[in-house]
Amino acid sequence: MTDMNDTTPYIWTPPSELAAASNLTAFLRATGQSDYDELASRAEADPAWLMQEVFKFCDVRFYRDYDQVLDVSSGQAWARWCVGGTTNIVLNCLDKHRDTAVWDQTFLVWEGEDKRERRSLTYREFDLEVGRLAQGLHEIGIGRSDVVAIYMPNLPETLVAFFAILKLGAIVMPLFSGFGPAPIQARLNHGEAKAVVTADGTWRRGTSGPLKSVLDMALEASPTVKHVIVARRGSLAIDTPMRKDRDLWWDDAIAGKGGMIETAEMQAEDPAILLYTSGTSGEPKGCVWNHIGFIGSMVTRDTIICGDFKSTDRFFFFSDMGWMVGSMCACVPSFAGGSLLVVEGTPDYPDTGRFWRLIAEHRVTYLGVSPTIVRGLMRYGLEVESYDLSSLRMTASGGEAWTTAPWLWFFEQVCKKKIPIINMSGGTEVGGCIFTGTPNHPMNPGSFARPALGVGADIVDQAGQRVPDGTVGELVLRHSSIGLTKSLWKADARYIESYWSTLPGLWVHGDFAMRGLDGLYYILGRSDDTIKIAGKRTGPSELEGILIATGKLAEAAVFGIPHPVKGSAIVCACVPMPGVMGDRSLENQLSLAIVAGMGPSYRPEMVLFVDDLPRTRNMKIMRRVLRAVFEDKDPGDLSALANPEAVDMLREKLAAK
Known part of the structure; x- marks a missing residue:
């Protein structure tokens, strides 16, 4: 069951037996829907109906049943879920x-x-x-x-x-x-x-x-x-x-x-988890997840139903508790009655094959990765082939947008072209997915199968109108969903200003996205990272994909700086692969690769070689920090940086350039 036109080319198409045995197919049967698109259409029209079906299918427990599933009488930004109901995450995950x-x-x-x-x-x-x-x-x-x-x-x-x-x-x-x-x-x-x-x-x-x-x-x-x-x-x-x-x-x-x-026994929407995410300026934002919100979104709707996590699975996602995946690691396997592998340290120490050995020795069946982890492990070549990864049944990814080269490497070397990559994208403020993969849909590099169920996802222009397929637009939510942060901690006005005021009536997530001509969905980076060259808006991931595809770089971050003629000029901050010299010759190769792939207007203003890139604790590259340092401006809140020393090293490189 793929819901797709069989003539469209895909890298991977789900085998019929995999789709038939998926949790999503069982959920479609339970709700009487013929396919995902029919289910999604009904969920968008009636999100309360969807959540009732999710609760029933996944056996979500309440001490006291709710009087009303959804109350939007105060507006979408202040939606209330499971009004009158009482529950606790611990009731659902352990008790x-x-x-x-x-x-x-x-x-x-x-x-x-x-x-x-x-x-x-x-x-x-x-x-x-x-x-x-x-x-x-x-x-x-x-x-x-x-x-x-x-x-x-x-x-x-x-x-x-x-x-x-x-x-x-x-x-x-x-x-x-x-x-x-x-x-x-x-x-x-x-x-x-x-x-x-x-x-x-x-x-x-x-x-x-x-x-x-x-x-x-x-x-x-x-x-x-x-x-x-x-x-x-x-x-x-x-x-x-x-x-x-x-x-x-x-x-x-x-x-x-x-x-x-x-x-x-807690009210369903009593705060459970206060998780901070960095803002572009000022103090970090405190996102508030409640007991029913996280269970109803990330745990059940997104990972168990769409992501196909089963009670027989062993979950492993190399993540610190400080990232939202830490809470996911705690709650997903425990809710389902599965198991969890927890590991101290880093993926490539005491030896570069550690990550693969962990999967093999502990018989991991459900593996989560970020594109950054994959790019980091790619630099060690094909040592992955020395490990028995036959226990793997499903993989999932999240944290940032993929580029083609690492996605293909992971799909070919780890998934062996057989196992799907359940690509997920949402955010701390969303408490779950906006786009998701499923085992019932085909894949192309970096793709998402569909918008997550009942979240109101859409891709719009600057006037809030839906853009055609193949056109890049702003990712928004047209209504509230159960996992959304309940305002921001002690900051109601900032909550409205940050998410609900850019396009009135819409939650603006801050990502560029596109529904491709293949019918699949793509995240193209943060909209505030957009580079406008000669009037054309371009997401940095497109350019970074070209750079990584040369095989010379372990990491690349592309950002724009003001230019009097082009609008923006391109700067490429690059981490060379081990053994590759970051010299003038490599600089020319990378510049020519961008020109060959995108055209002469995209010739980089500068290619800068660095040892590391500033990134958050969940390994997202902070392009706004790169841009601010390059322009000698205040980079804003840096408290979420996992490697603040990278900023100082960047300043030193620029001073020496």
Whole structure:
């Protein structure tokens, strides 16, 4: 079942047996719809109907059923879902499995940077640890609506803390484990966090790194934080001073606790997760996910139904808890009764084949990747062929737009031209997908099968009118959906200004998109990254794809600077492949490749070779930062950068150019 014209050329077309066995096909049967497009049409006309069907199909649990599925009486920006209903993420991800066959199955498998360090927890064992920590948090005064931050590396305790906080009805604030004191402090103060759960330290590339001491510096001016729970990473020799009356070792917090504590019954739209995303200027934006919103969107509608995650799957997405995928890793497999692989460190250390070994040894069936991870692993050649990846059943991708070369490499070398790439795109503010892939639809490089169900996605011009197929436009949402952030934390006016005011009545997401002539959908980069050459708007990903296709570069970022004649001139910031010299000869090759692919008007003003590109913790390249540094302007909020040193190195390169 592909819903597509069979004469259209595709790189991959779903085998009939795969589509027949998919969760999406089962959902179509359950709802009485003939195909995805018919289902999507009904969902757009009646989003409340869709969500009722999702709840029923996926067995979403409520303590008290809702009185009204959807209330838009205050406008789309302030839509309310499951009015009168009560639930909890923990009810749906852990409690419902109690006294079932799932309870004694493996939920979490963990491997440290040293592969000899491994741990495994069944659902029963994991739930016990969640209950014990919840009791410990309750004992120090944590309860409903308190904000509790998690500043931890990838440990089993990180997932335990996530669910323990939610179990009490408190709000989880995930923080990137690579943050320094300043961004931690900004978020703790803005969110008015009452407590932080952290670890003494972690291993990264063979070096032990402190976390608690970094947090201590942030807490020098974070007056709302009254408690810090510190997990021992083990095998570390890090001095960890503890402040009396504030700091408590994890082991002491759970000592003597039996784990029996009730899960808090919360209103369906009570805040559950406060996740910050960086703004182009000013302070970071606090996105608010509620209990029913995240379960109803990313977990069930997007990943289980459209993404085909099954209870027999083992999920692995190399992600820090500070990115939205961290919450996805916690909730998707646990909701479905599947299992999760959690890994400390980086994909290519202590050896460059580590990522592939993890998949092979732990028999991963559902693999998530970002294009950045794939580009990083491509530089090591075809060592992937040395590993048995036969356990893989499905792959998924997200975080940024693909370019053709890494997509094809991943499809050919990892998917073996047989397994689909469920491409997903949404965002922290959306709490789920806007576009998605499915196992029922064909693929082309970087494509999405369809808009996600019931989200109101459209592609429009500057007047808000739908653009024809093959035309690039602004990605918008025509109505609210269940996963959208509930305003911004303490910033209602900023919420309306940021998303609902550019084109009145429409949510403007900030991405350029296109429905291709092949009937598939494409994200073409951030609309504020647009380059206008001789009157023609061009997304940077198109140009970056040409550069990467030369085989000379590991990474490329293209951005525009003002030009008196062309409107914009092109600058290319490039990271050469290992062993490739970033010299004048390579500069000329890359410039000629752009001209050959796009025409003489697109000849770069400058090709700059750098060791790294500024990127966020979820590995998105920050082109606005590159552009601002090049123009010697304020780059805005940099607190979400995973590698702030890349900005200083860029300034040095420009000074020497």
